[in-house]
Amino acid sequence: MLAGLLQGKPGRVVVLATMRSEEYRRYDAREESRLTGSDRDAWRIQRQVLHLAVKIRLERHWSMTERQRAVAHQGDPRIRLALESCDRFGLAEVVAAGPELLAAWENAWAPGANPRGAAIVAAAVDCRRSGLRRSASRQWLQDLHLPYLAERGGPDLQPEPFAEAMQWACKAAYATSGLLIGNYSQGYIAFDYLLNAPELPPVPDHLWETLLSWVEPADAYDMGLLAHQASQLSRATAALERARAGGAVGADFLLAIAVGDRGWPRQAVGELEGIVRRRQAELGPCHPDTLVARHQWAFFTGEADDPQAASTAFGALVVDAAAALGPEHTDTLAARHQQAYFTGEAGETCTAIRQLRDLLDDRLRLEGPDHPQVLSVRRSLIWFSSLHGDLAEAERQLQHLLTDAQRSLGPDDPHMLAIRSTHAAFAARAGRTSEATAAFAQLVTDRSRVLGHEHPHAIHTRLQKAQALVAAGHSEEASEELTQTLNDAQHVLEPGHRHTVLARSMLDRLQRP
Structure with missing residues (x-):
């Protein structure tokens, strides 16, 4: 969509968007080391979009100069409230009425207040937290909110009629935003600020399972991707099975990874073998998507108690990844680490130590001493060195590693x-x-x-x-x-x-x- 807007059109096109800092931090380079397979592919594509942008960070609190300038505009009730609250809340929060809306949601649970509206908002918030990117329909919210209301007391709360509850939830504060954004025809989505409310409980099974039974395959993929990144592997496999059955692109690959991570590496190997064959036939043996599939196949081969085969597979992958992507590409470096690890697991510790030392030198040069992958290579090197040398020295090195990790992780x-x-x-x-x-x-x-x-x-x-x-x-x-x-x-x-x-x-x- 951005390419269509920005390329081949006369004049200047400006696309302006805002993004919560909590979301933006998910695209820090350090986060990449947490992800594998389709998770990492999706993350990279999303990060490329952010790299197209000129980023302007808005600090939460006003400076003294900004406060002085704002006094001239305190006829606006939002500006006046922001001035009164600037020691506690940030500018964007107050102008968007975030704290007020959050307080309204929390207070609405009181009997005779707006408990049904509060339950509707809770359901909408958890729809977003489940990975649903699009709006939820009015009918969905009418069904999904009922268990939330029942858990808080049901009829004892004297809940208001549903239409009145929806009207309350959508009412804007200071003409900015309501707890819900949207309308009857487009559906409704929870206000961003609510997603970071303190001490939100986990998304309950009743909402997650019901939502999964309703969504389209592409939505199920999003839900599975988010669940996998959060290590909710049973949810991830359930969502991705639905996505694959519906033909969602990439669902078969991510499902195989989730199955392996969940403790079924042999099944993952079988599924990945087919994916590798298809990608080799359609894309070629050294296409990045093929290389990623080969990486996962080799990894779960090792997890399925065949470290020698995994070491051999990663050795071949290192050669092909270096030729196709470059010797310093992150996927090439990752394959080298796995080659060394499974070489050591196969009993060739001296070879593994040599490979890890070479890899550590390269990662230190490319990524710096505090990068998570550098710390991971150091841990692997210390472990295999301990099997081939002085345990006391290995413990001393590990203590240094622990100190460094505590500083950066x-x-x-x-x-x-x-x-x-x-x-x-x-x-x-x-x-x-x-x-x-x-x-x-x-x-x-x-x-x-x-x-x-x-x-x-x-x-x-x-x-x-x-x-x-x-x-x-x-x-x-x-x-x-x-x-x-x-x-x-x-x-x-x-x-x-x-x-x-x-x-x-x-x-x-x-x-x-």
Whole structure:
């Protein structure tokens, strides 16, 4: 759409848009390292759109000079209110009536106020938080809001009629915006400001599942993409299965990745084999889309307990990616990292160490010391070096890495969680069983909170905690932990998954007389 506006037309065309800072931060270069496959492809396309723009950042608070100038315009009630509230809220928030609208939503739940309107707004907010980009119809909101109202008390709240509730929700404050934006024919969308309301609960299953049953395949793809990025893998696979069934472009590829991430790597390999063949036939073996599919196929081949085949596949991919994209392209560097990792997992640790050292030199030169991928390469290098050298020296290097990561990453960043996992594993190998048990227990809590209790990473950490408990002599507690972990693993992971096999073998050893 932008290309059509900006190319081949006489004169100057200006496209003006605003974007919340929380959304804009999703397109920071550091965010790319969190994404794979179609997630990363979509992210790059969206970021290219932003790169076309001249960006002007509007600070939330007025400067003293701006306040002085605004005094001359305080006849406008919005400007006057902004001046009165500038110590607490930002200019855009007040002029758009954001704080007032948020307060109106929160107060509307009171009995006899506008509880039905508040429930309608809650449903509209969660439609957006589910990944629905387009407006929701009036009929959708009429059906979707009912469980929200029931959860707050239903008839006891003395809810107003639906038509009155919609009128209240759409009423603009200071002639700017209402809690809902839109109309009967176009549908309705929740006001942006509400999406960042503090302490919003997770999107409930009743809305997500109902919405998924109604949307078009393209909407289901958006919902699946957002769920996958949020590590809500069961939701991601459900949405992407619907998107694929409806013929949404790219849904088959992202679905295969979500299936593999959910703990079914062999199934993912089978689906990706077909995708690679189709892309090779249609696009050629070295087209970027083919290379991305080959990367995911090789990765899940390794996850399916064949690290040697994965190492070989990544070796070939490195050669082709360097020729097609360049040796310094991010996809080439990513393939080199995976080649080294699976080479080490296949037992060739000396070769893996050499590959990782070369990669670290290149990434440091290209990305700087604080880039998440640089920290990830350092962690892999420390791990394989520890298998081939001095554990105490590896622990010292890991402590430096942890300090650097704490400076540049958030506590829930996947790279930070991985570094903490290595730190706990080193404590276990060094015989510091109490320290290892406590570290793994905290990591189980954090990974379960971030990823979900049944995510493969969380299950693996639970197994590591059980191993530490066994080493510390707490066999009964370890047996209980393993029994529950095995039950969960059998429920969510594909048959024969390495986590299930490990849990069963550990439990068998504990139960032997």
